Amino acid sequence: MSVLFSGSIKADTGPKEQAVLHDIVKQISPDNIEKDITKLVSFGTRHTLSETKSETRGIGAARRWIKAEFERISRACNDCLEVYFQAKTISGEKRIPDATEVVSVIAVLKGKTDPSRYVVMSGDIDSRVTDVMDFTSDSPGANDNASGVAGVLEAARVLSQYSFHGSIVFAALAGEEQGLFGGKIMAEQAQKDGWRIKAVLNNDMIGNISGINGVINNTTARIFAEGTRQNETEKQARKRRFTGGEVDSPTRNLARYIDRMADDYIPNLDTMMIYRLDRFGRGGHHRPFNDLGYPAVRIMETNENYNRQHQDLRTEDGIKYGDTLDGVDFDYAAKLTALNAVSLAGMAWAPNPPVNVAIQGAVKPSTTLSWNAPKANEKTIIKGYKIYWRLTDQSQWQYSRYVGNVTQYTLENIVIDNYFFGVASVSHDGFESPIVFPGDAGSFGQ
Secondary structure, eight states: OOOEEESOOOBOOOSOOOHHHHHHHHHOOHHHHHHHHHHHHTTSBOOTTSOSSOSSSSHHHHHHHHHHHHHHHHHHTTSOEEEEEEEEEEOSSSSOOSOEEEEEEEEEEOOSSEEEEEEEEEEEOOOOOSSTTOOSSOBOOIIIIIHHHHHHHHHHHHHTTSOOSEEEEEEEEOOSTTTSHHHHHHHHHHHHHTOEEEEEEEEOOOOOOBOTTSOBOSSEEEEEOOSSOTTOOHHHHHHHHHHOOTTOSHHHHHHHHHHHHHHHHSTTOEEEEESSSSSTTOOOTTHHHHHTTOOEEEEEESSOOGGGSSOOSEEETTEEESOOGGGOOHHHHHHHHHHHHHHHHHHHHSOOOOSSOEEEOTTSSSEEEEOOOOOGGGTTTEEEEEEEEEETTOSSOOEEEEEESOSEEEEETOOGGGEEEEEEEEETTSOBOOOBOSSGGGOOOO
């Protein structure tokens, strides 16, 4: 079915506003986040190589407490979460020379109609001091990254009260400081198990508002998002050179989705989309997912304080060093947790992103987009589709048109050379998927 549109361009009004997403934001508790960060700090150190037998100190005690907390959350929702340890023994690595079991904690809220489609929220369990191999010294890791794990736990508490079409994963990943091992293990297992991952929101340091640059700011956050896929083939790269897509990878359009959620649902929060995999020369647990082609971003504070990162606890020349509780703003951590929660909920309530989006219009006055019809299990979810477009130098989508439940649509007198285009799926109650740029460069997969 093909439809023509002829007329003036109208400004995009965005997705339908959802009252339930405002309700989710209100339920995120700074008090719960403070309690969880305080508890994680109480284990003394959470270094990957630290104590595993003690019930009160070390990485073993910390991961067992996280698992127990997920299980408590699950009991409150009639066992709605599948909670488990995900482990692999690592050895012979620069930062893990001897055989060490790297153990993450995973909790899965299964979707009701499309359970093999997943969105993931992650934070990393482990902490460190100045010497990355020092596993005995106190390493509170209050902001880096008890804040991220506390956010994951709180999002699970709130979102487990609801049912979704797609599945939501809450992941406390291990081994980040020693080489991103928890993320590698999870990403590889997800690929092996055939998980259709549409988004990974990695939260790494979401609690600091006082920067080393002297700026104190609780109203901004950063979303780091790489451009072209790491696993892009040479053939795909050649095609992209002529069709575009350098700034429209699924990861970049995931970032745009989250940025839009911040604008619509999180009071006093402006997100910065950073067109880079991570901070300059540094890394995080979203990268292993990017390495396998999954859309994945890092969400974090805007102004870092390096005196509180990877530091021995000490005071020198009147400067206090160390990642302690007094460096965390719990209201701010709750704000970023709420951003994660509404983004996860919006995607899990939305239909699957459009599949096999294609575009035509070279040397023509009009632009035609097409995509696959929904699969049988998606037909009850989808109301129709929405085409978005923007000028090529704009970071966010500017214009849109809902086109109904069709598989092809022509925008007459809108020239393909002047804009970037994309398509989103729309549910009957107005939830939209992330926007899919045409071709391999923008595909979110099946």
